[in-house]
Amino acid sequence: MAKKNTQYQCQSCGTIVRQWAGRCFKCGAWESIIEQVVIPENKSGASGYTGTSAEGVVLLESVEASETERFKTGWDECDRVLGGGLVVGSVTLLGGDPGVGKSTLILQLLCNLGAKKHKVLYVTGEESSEQVALRAERMGLDRSACWLYSAVDMDSILSAIKKEQSKIVVIDSIQTMVLSSLQSAAGSISQVRECAMMLTHLAKQTGVSIILIGHMTKEGHVAGPRVLEHMVDTVLYLEGEQSGRYRLMRASKNRFGAVHELGVFAMMEDGMREVKHPSLLFMSKATQSASGSVVMALWEGSRSLLVELQALVDESHGQNPRRVVVGLDGQRVNMLLALLHKHAGVATHASDVFINVVGGLKVTETASDLALAMAIVSSLNNWVLPRGLMVVGECGLNGEVRPIQQGQARLQAAVKHGITVVIMPKANQLKVPKGIQCIQVAHIREAKIALSALAETQKIATAQ
Structure with missing residues (x-):
């Protein structure tokens, strides 16, 4: 009787080794290497799994491409x-x-x-x-x-x-x-x-x-x-x-x-x-305006979603201030904190900073930089912002506000959800829809000044 051809393979990473070992040298998993029979290629489903016929080499333009059903x-x-x-x-x-x-x-x-x-x-x-x-x-x-x-x-x-x-x-x-x-x-x-x-x-x-x-x-x-x-x-x-x-x-x-x-x-x-209407899911349903809350327009695939970013900056009572980030990249948040201190004079080194994305969404787009920075500034200074505000833009390490993709589509999404004021990059040349005040900025300092003016306007409106 012919001897079966066997091999040893790690069930965690798929690495094939010559002999059994208690631990895989590649992934480090214990007790994951087992012996298994090698299936000849003509008996395995691995040969020709795409289902194409052996028609030989053909010219690309000779292949008929039909509409996908x-x-x-x-x-x-x-x-x-x-x-x-x-x-x-x-x-x-x-x-x-x-x-x-x-x-x-x-x-x-x-x-x-x-x-x-x-x-x-x-x-x-x-x-x-x-x-x-x-x-x-x-x-x-x-x-x-x-x-x-x-x-x-x-x-x-x-x-x-x-x-x-x-x-x-x-x-x-x-x-x-x-x-x-x-x-x-x-x-x-x-x-x-x-x-x-x-x-x-x-x-x-x-x-x-x-x-x-x-x-x-x-x-x-x-x-x-x-x-x-x-x-x-x-x-x-x-x-x-x-x-x-x-x-x-x-x-x-x-x-x-x-x-x-x-x-x-x-x-x-x-x-x-x-x-x-998923944008309603990712926006807070609070009846009153509060500091540290900013809405941004996130581009997901082929549509724009309005997402609310929240920041809480509080005095730290420990030796090492805390940085807690949910839904965003923690390293990018640290970069924005350093950028705010260097180019906008916003110091948070002695404060605890907590960041959250409403609705549990995970945001990876760099167009959220400016909105996150303004949420931190708002919370630190206790600036209450108007509810119809949206901020969007990417921040460079020199403090510049860089242009974003699909800016016009984001503005159209803002109109549908009742946004009245938008802070966005000056480099985006856009046709501003009716009913929206568009404040275009080139530097993060300009965005901070614009945010301060909006907070003062909101304060006067609330007092009346």
């Missing part, structure tokens, strides 16, 4: 993140923390698509059929057109998809799927890779749209090999606190649309519901 999910927020809908023959990976609502969202999406006469199949490897049916009944979903299959064996799942001729398939989750020809356990690097490759091959060969639900690691990545994200067409992340009500869907990769689009959903008792 999409399935509309029935949710504008979801379609926006996907780039217009679920593409026929595509493979989408949805990741998220446990309990964030991945299975709930996808079950609702499948029932919506099934109601539109699309043949859909929900493959569950984590829950029994009774559990899924009970959840669908609790949410009041139309279950008459949604097919269900509880299994983890990849061969039987592929056979069921072909037999039922399903057009849209959900795998919940890819980490529970098992290929019988592999000796490793479910969720291992090799199992996840091979199962995903076989599903991708099926999607490209037959035109089935497949959605893979993936578990997340403690580092915030989808569990399994990194090649999994390279293999699929779209990578989505569902974010949100379990104790909170709202969920954010982002696209970090999309071969059929723009990345970094943002979809907002609300978790209700009967499942997920899309939020039609």
